[in-house]
Amino acid sequence: MKRREFIKSTAVALAASGAVSAKAKNRKYKVAVIGRTGKGNYGHGLDVVWNDIDRAQVAAVADVDAAGRTAATKRLKAPRAYADYRDMLQKERPQIVSVAARWLDCHRDMVLACAEFGCHVFLEKPMCQTLEQADEMIAALEKRNLKLAIAHQTRYSPSLRHVQRAIADGVLGDIVELRGRGKEDRRGGGEDLMVLGTHVMDLMRLFAGDPQWCFARVSDGGKPVTKSEVRDGAEGIGPLAGDEIHAMYRFSGTAMGYFSTHRARDGAAERFGLQLFGTKGILTMTTGVLPEIWLVEDPSWQPGRSGARWKRITSAGTDKPETLTDHGHALGNRLIALDLIRAIETDTQPKGGMYDGRAALEMILAVYESHRLGEPVDLPLKNREHPLSLL
Numbered sequence: 391m392k393r394r395e396f397i398k399s400t401a402v403a404l405a406a407s408g409a410v411s412a413k414a415k416n417r418k419y420k421v422a423v424i425g426r427t428g429k430g431n432y433g434h435g436l437d438v439v440w441n442d443i444d445r446a447q448v449a450a451v452a453d454v455d456a457a458g459r460t461a462a463t464k465r466l467k468a469p470r471a472y473a474d475y476r477d478m479l480q481k482e483r484p485q486i487v488s489v490a491a492r493w494l495d496c497h498r499d500m501v502l503a504c505a506e507f508g509c510h511v512f513l514e515k516p517m518c519q520t521l522e523q524a525d526e527m528i529a530a531l532e533k534r535n536l537k538l539a540i541a542h543q544t545r546y547s548p549s550l551r552h553v554q555r556a557i558a559d560g561v562l563g564d565i566v567e568l569r570g571r572g573k574e575d576r577r578g579g580g581e582d583l584m585v586l587g588t589h590v591m592d593l594m595r596l597f598a599g600d601p602q603w604c605f606a607r608v609s610d611g612g613k614p615v616t617k618s619e620v621r622d623g624a625e626g627i628g629p630l631a632g633d634e635i636h637a638m639y640r641f642s643g644t645a646m647g648y649f650s651t652h653r654a655r656d657g658a659a660e661r662f663g664l665q666l667f668g669t670k671g672i673l674t675m676t677t678g679v680l681p682e683i684w685l686v687e688d689p690s691w692q693p694g695r696s697g698a699r700w701k702r703i704t705s706a707g708t709d710k711p712e713t714l715t716d717h718g719h720a721l722g723n724r725l726i727a728l729d730l731i732r733a734i735e736t737d738t739q740p741k742g743g744m745y746d747g748r749a750a751l752e753m754i755l756a757v758y759e760s761h762r763l764g765e766p767v768d769l770p771l772k773n774r775e776h777p778l779s780l781l
Contacts, residue, residue, distance in 0.1 A: 427458025
């Protein structure tokens with residue numbers, strides 16, 4: 391991706407931030423939370439985030455599990471609790487709902503219910519199981535002009551503005567490669583691709599734009615995956631396959647993206663993240679709201695040979711110590727919640743919205759579609775069904 395293309399895309403994103411009226415700044419939002427104890431629970435803190443948002447008040451919580459519902463009511467200081475989330479939405483009519491459950495099998499139905507009752511959504515990642523579901527969710531939200539923010543926390547990192555400025559200033563030169571890996575733990579392969587690969591795919595798009603095509607191979611035990619290796623994924627993920635995956639994506643200009651995952655014997659989780667290789671240097675980063683980000687200005691990509699020094703990028707800038715702290719996912723969730731409110735009040739999209747959630751899912755499912763067809767597949771995908779269901 392050329393520097394001038396990056397500058398243009400960044401300027402457009404900044405211009406879309408909009409302005410908030412004085413009246414809107416004083417508005418307090420009625421919030422509801424949907425969880426599922428034992429089946430995705432309350433995700434990565436998408437419930438308690440509202441306790442620290444001055445302009446929000448949790449009015450109710452829904453959880454089919456009685457014990458989980460009682461605990462959530464106390465945790466959120468919610469005045470009311472429901473076993474049925476649809477009953478809660480109908481009676482409470484909240485402006486914002488945290489669809490917090492981590493399991494994917496409920497995301498589509500819960501978001502459609504929120505859209506039906508006119509609620510904006512803070513959704514746990516990944517977005518859903520299939521592109522059919524994602525299309526349906528987006529259509530329902532668009533119909534009511536509702537916003538959805540997805541929990542891709544890294545996109546909201548205050549450190550990224552310094553990364554984006556470094557790229558725009560030409561520190562990396564033209565980006566020619568993006569290399570991502572999953573955690574490669576016991577979930578290595580299909581589960582890793584879906585659960586953690588969504589963060590990497592989102593970051594690839596943030597830095598390089600939308601991919602044009604994908605070419606991938608999925609293996610199990612060293613052999614190409616067939617229908618007999620397809621299984622139901624844990625935690626409501628849907629169809630899964632493979633213990634080793636390699637995917638290649640073509641972005642604009644000369645930029646190529648690569649994602650791999652396997653069940654590693656050593657160093658599980660140590661390589662999880664993204665690397666950017668430019669004509670002038672390398673940037674490597676982990677994920678999260680305060681990721682580890684390092685930059686080296688060396689066009690050879692061999693800093694040991696050139697003697698170039700690695701520089702850390704933090705929320706304070708390049709070569710400056712980190713001044714922020716985060717406890718779990720608290721800071722990231724807070725930034726997302728506040729940005730969702732901003733998007734509602736300015737009638738713009740969140741930094742990480744429904745279209746970004748679908749695009750990351752599309753990059754993931756393109757892996758299986760390419761494997762199914764045995765050839766590169768163009769993006770966006772024509773097939774909106776889950777490719778593994780068609781093997």
